[in-house]
Each structure stands twice: as structure tokens, then as C-alpha cells.
Amino acid sequence: MTPYGFDAGAWQESWDRQQEAYLPDREERFTALLNTVAATADGPAPAVLDLAGGTGSISLRVLRRFPHATTTLLDLDPVLLTIARESLDERSTVVTADLRDPNWAAGLPRRDYDAVLTATALHWIAPDRLTALYAEIRQVLRPGGVFVNADEMADDGLPELTTRLGDVNRARREARYTAGAVLSWQAWWDHVATDPLLGPLVEQRRKVFAEHHGTDWTPPVSWHLDTLRGAGYTQAGLVWRGGRDAAVAAVR
Numbered sequence: 001m002t003p004y005g006f007d008a009g010a011w012q013e014s015w016d017r018q019q020e021a022y023l024p025d026r027e028e029r030f031t032a033l034l035n036t037v038a039a040t041a042d043g044p045a046p047a048v049l050d051l052a053g054g055t056g057s058i059s060l061r062v063l064r065r066f067p068h069a070t071t072t073l074l075d076l077d078p079v080l081l082t083i084a085r086e087s088l089d090e091r092s093t094v095v096t097a098d099l100r101d102p103n104w105a106a107g108l109p110r111r112d113y114d115a116v117l118t119a120t121a122l123h124w125i126a127p128d129r130l131t132a133l134y135a136e137i138r139q140v141l142r143p144g145g146v147f148v149n150a151d152e153m154a155d156d157g158l159p160e161l162t163t164r165l166g167d168v169n170r171a172r173r174e175a176r177y178t179a180g181a182v183l184s185w186q187a188w189w190d191h192v193a194t195d196p197l198l199g200p201l202v203e204q205r206r207k208v209f210a211e212h213h214g215t216d217w218t219p220p221v222s223w224h225l226d227t228l229r230g231a232g233y234t235q236a237g238l239v240w241r242g243g244r245d246a247a248v249a250a251v252r
């Protein structure tokens, strides 16, 4: 905890609870990501890029499971990056970059990652840009390295059931908000605005995201697999599915 009372661990916990309201199986998908790292790493010290890593939830889990690992967390949100910087130790590097910018990788400390992991983020990137990004991510992996993206991506064979599964999830979430069991996305951000350290960064965040809304693009899993194969990955497939969401993995 800092002298002015900022407790990164407490903010970390509150972010995780808020995200779990959307993704009740969030830990399960994270375990699938880490299992994929374990299955492809060529030693006990994997180098992992945590793309759009937010507060550092994935980096922290990587470092807990692989204590000799190093991570690079990349994001553009000044609030979440502050929580990440206060949470992570010398095994992690934190980079500010915008994945909409083709030069996003310029500030990375290396270009030979064992794994690039991302969760619940790339649906904010427009289709043409995401197609290019998949190829750019391949360029920062070592040969044999793996990229895993966990996000909303319906099973092509179950379009109607996938919609209904989403409805079930939403109803459960709304019930928890109504009961006061957890903060909603908006309530969490309202709470952040009251914090002496994070609050002033909320206005900065508003400017960063001013032109960054409306692109909630969630194609089915076949789009991701076709695009990954088109980007030159040698193998691409599913490593996890839970309702509407899935994790696709692709090997360089």
C-alpha cells in the first residue's frame, strides 16, 4: 500500500469481481490460457505478452504459476495501467500503446515471445484492423510460440442457442446487480472516479477513448480460425469454450 492509502491489491480484486459478473467462468478461461503456455513453453521461464492486459489480471496469474516467467503488459487505459504498474513487480514491463495503431509493437522490449495472451479485449478492434493485428502478433512470437485470444466468439453451429446462453448470462448478471452482490461496469467506473489517485485519470481516460466506441464486433469462431490461418500461423484451433465465449490458439 502507498503512503496515501492506494492499495493496488484491493483494486485488483474489485476489477476481478466486476469482470466475473460478465464472465462467471473467467478463471476457467485463464487456466486454459496458462495451460497453453505450459504446453508450448520450452523452459521454466516463458516470456509472455499480455495484450490489452488492463489491470494485469493475466500477468499476475502467469507469474503466480510460472515464477521465473517475465511478462510485458500492453494497454492504453491510463487508469487500468496505473493499477497494473502498482501491482506488478520487476518481472513485468508495462507498455502504453494503442492496438489500432499499426506501430503498436514499437515499444515492446522483445520480439520473440513464447506466448501472446489476450482476453475480453479484441472485440473492440474493427474487422480490417483485427485481421492485420493477427498477422502483426505473429511477428512478435518466436517460431513455435503461441497466441491465444479468449473473447466472445459464437460456435457457428449453434447461433440461436448461443444467443440464448447470452440471455441467461445477462439475466444472472442483472440479478446480482439488483441484489448489490457486485458492481456493474458503470458503477465500478463511478467508484474509481472517487479515488484520490485514480480519479484524476478518469478524465484522461475519457479523452483516450473519445473516438473508441461502437466497435463491438464479435464474429463467430470460424472467422477467427480462418483469419489466423490466413495470417500464416501453422496451426489454429480452440483450446477452450464456455457458452458464447471461446479461446482460439494459433502457433507460429
Ligand SMILES: C[S@@+](CC[C@H](N)C(=O)[O-])C[C@H]1O[C@@H](n2cnc3c(N)ncnc32)[C@H](O)[C@@H]1O
Binding pocket: 019, 051, 052, 053, 054, 055, 056, 057, 058, 074, 075, 076, 077, 080, 097, 098, 099, 100, 118, 119, 120, 121, 124
Ligand atoms: C475488459 S478489459 C480486459 C482486460 C484484461 N485482459 C482482463 O481480462 O482483465 C479490455 C481491455 O482492452 C483494452 N483495450 C481496448 N482497446 C484497446 C486498444 N486499442 N489498444 C490497447 N488496449 C485496448 C482496455 O483498455 C482494457 O484494458
